[in-house]
Amino acid sequence: MFIGLYFGSFNPVHNGHLQIAGEMLCQVGFDELWFVVSPHNPLKEAANLASNFDRLAMLQLALSEVSLPIRVSDVEFNLPTPSYTYKTLEVLAKSHPDDRFALIMGSDNLAVIEKWREYEHILEKYPIYFYPRKGDDAEGLVSAYGAQKVDALLLDISSTQVRQMVLQSQPIDHLVPLSVAAYIRDKGLYAE
Numbered sequence: 001m002f003i004g005l006y007f008g009s010f011n012p013v014h015n016g017h018l019q020i021a022g023e024m025l026c027q028v029g030f031d032e033l034w035f036v037v038s039p040h041n042p043l044k045e046a047a048n049l050a051s052n053f054d055r056l057a058m059l060q061l062a063l064s065e066v067s068l069p070i071r072v073s074d075v076e077f078n079l080p081t082p083s084y085t086y087k088t089l090e091v092l093a094k095s096h097p098d099d100r101f102a103l104i105m106g107s108d109n110l111a112v113i114e115k116w117r118e119y120e121h122i123l124e125k126y127p128i129y130f131y132p133r134k135g136d137d138a139e140g141l142v143s144a145y146g147a148q149k150v151d152a153l154l155l156d157i158s159s160t161q162v163r164q165m166v167l168q169s170q171p172i173d174h175l176v177p178l179s180v181a182a183y184i185r186d187k188g189l190y191a192e
């Protein structure tokens with residue numbers, strides 16, 4: 001199988017993530033797409049990070065109504081933190097020797113790929129498909145890294161925005177699936 005690995009903090013998952021996953025499946029021709037929840041991005045502060053359990057649960061809720069070949073992986077929950085992607089790729093390559101993997105990311109992550117550990121090895125071994133994000137030079141990233149850009153509308157949405165709106169007691173029903181909004185409310189996530 002050809003599998004697209006969509007790594008992220010998903011703190012929380014938002015409608016943009018789902019839209020990106022759908023576009024990637026349609027445009028690239030992956031057999032499956034796996035959301036891989038990262039306990040801790042090495043380049044991000046851990047402040048305001050909901051628990052691994054809650055972030056995984058919100059993704060599962062978000063995907064429970066989607067009939068696409070998408071899975072959620074907690075493989076990084078059993079690996080050391082911070083979550084270095086090259087390590088996870090090693091583990092997945094060993095446990096799935098008959099599958100082929102590619103990486104999926106937003107252009108903001110590709111723009112800082114040279115800060116990733118073992119990034120040259122990653123670029124050499126894995127195709128990268130990226131979704132453009134406001135403010136990034138997508139064409140420049142294509143030529144710098146040989147990554148492939150998915151052509152789609154820019155999505156003006158982020159998990160930061162969702163967390164800030166919760167903090168300000170504003171509605172988020174238009175930014176995340178209703179089941180995720182209810183989970184955030186019931187658990188009191190991001191409220192302080």
Ligand SMILES: Nc1ncnc2c1ncn2[C@@H]1O[C@H](COP(=O)(O)OP(=O)(O)OP(=O)(O)O)[C@@H](O)[C@H]1O
Pocket residue numbers: 007008009010011016017020104105106107108109131132133134155156157158159160161
């Ligand atoms: N609106 C968006 N457009 C393009 N890519 C996105 C968008 N939102 C998230 N992504 C990409 O999805 C992956 C997971 O994103 P992540 O969970 O960090 O969400 P985020 O909205 O960027 O979060 P935060 O605001 O907390 O930094 C990353 O590769 C990120 O670049």
Ligand SMILES: O=C(O)c1ccc[n+]([C@@H]2O[C@H](COP(=O)([O-])O)[C@@H](O)[C@H]2O)c1
Pocket residue numbers: 007008009010038040041042043044083084085086109115116117
């Ligand atoms: O391996 C690295 O050095 C590395 C550096 C920065 C980010 N990453 C990974 O990139 C993914 C995207 O993170 P995020 O927070 O933007 O959703 C997540 O899986 C991180 O662990 C990985």
